[in-house]
Amino acid sequence: MSFVAIAQYCASNLITKNLKTCVELLEKASNYGAKMIFFPEASDFIAKDSEETLSLTLSINNSPFVNGIKDAALKKKMWVSIGIHELSHDPKRIYNTHLLIDSQGSIIETYRKLHLFDVNIKDGPNLLESKYTIRGEKICDPTPTPLGNLGLMVCYDLRFPELSLELRKKGADILTFPSVFTVKTGQAHWEVLLRARAIENQCYVIASAQIGRHNEKRISYGHAMIVDPWGTILARCPETNEPSLAFAEIDLDRLKRIRTEIPVSNHRRTDLFEKGY
Template identity: 45%
Template structure:
């Protein structure tokens, strides 16, 4: 697919998914129609867009293969609205009944799945407010870094906790030639307040890519709350799109200008100035 030359409109969605697949699909359908009406060629949804579990094990029970009825609904939605969708963090059935894959799915405007990325870095963390998360109990980690061409340029795929591992985004930029990084997320309120925006802007600056970060927001249930603050950031690190309300359900729209990516990269040619470094080799003192 040829690279876009003129600015192309994109949208990022913010929502509060719950443990009701049909209700979440109704919300997503409304946001897709809104994005299509705004002229967006791509709409990015957050992690766990189709389902957020109330109880441990619920996500594994609702997990489906990519050709199952849940994903088929979203593929039909993309086709009917003539828009590409980034479905960031789908509960894909794993290799055994006890596990799923946290899969980022790219669907084109004909409803065809163009690419998938399985989340590599799993959220096994003791959050400072006392809540313990252990995503690896029910999720199989992915192994492959993935980029895919689209109408808005080459997309580098990731999911949520991947954001804290900059070497992944370096590979997406310098090895896989990404120009737009997608970071669908469900950041916790505590970690989001501390680190969300600064990490996203850092990833944009150090890779000289646009970053589109669709976020879950608000209280999903009595146990779980997400930070929100859906953002679109340009390759200079400037926020060019943000929902006015950090917790509202809705979309933010911005234009992706690949000529600006080229300009930033030409003026600061870090791709030519990078030096090979062996991070694992200890220096002698």
């Protein structure tokens, strides 16, 4: 079994401050014995508007935030999953990126969010992520880690079960969703979606999250959690705006037992559904 940590905090537009918070959480998780830590989407910053987002975004190689996380991972010999903003070829749009960093401080996988959050909800959020973000064009194969094979996604990807299923078919043991869920959608959908992805794919689900008021326009739901393949919530961060951690064991023997007892993948009617969905 592997001991892991999920992080929850409230990012601002102050990148240096956000880096300090993340490094402190990483060091605390290491002191508790975690082999890997999972940070939220947009851990580097949350800006007040799209113009500020564009002005703050850097390339991965030139990002002091990314370099600081890599250095901390190497120092503590920890694996890291983290969401950041990434510079693109388009001067008016960026990538929403999920990085996987190993215990040597090396980036071993880069996933760009496939599904962009363009919504207009009555009495709720009105957001147009595609205004300043380019959608990704590639599903990353699950990556071997000390925990098991990790499938990388970001936030709104959670609502598209075919992506999680594709990663499961490719060998994922764990599905990851670094997120910045809104309060309205989080209250209604967050837990049920995470548990559904865990149950239907018989995978662990690890969902780190932003929480609290980032600025006058943005408030995030929080409730970062780890769910096992049976749909049981193993760990959940507290409802506080203060930076926090939650911990759980990833038990691949339990995962294999659940898949053996209810062999869903063997029962799927691939003869009837396109691509086996």
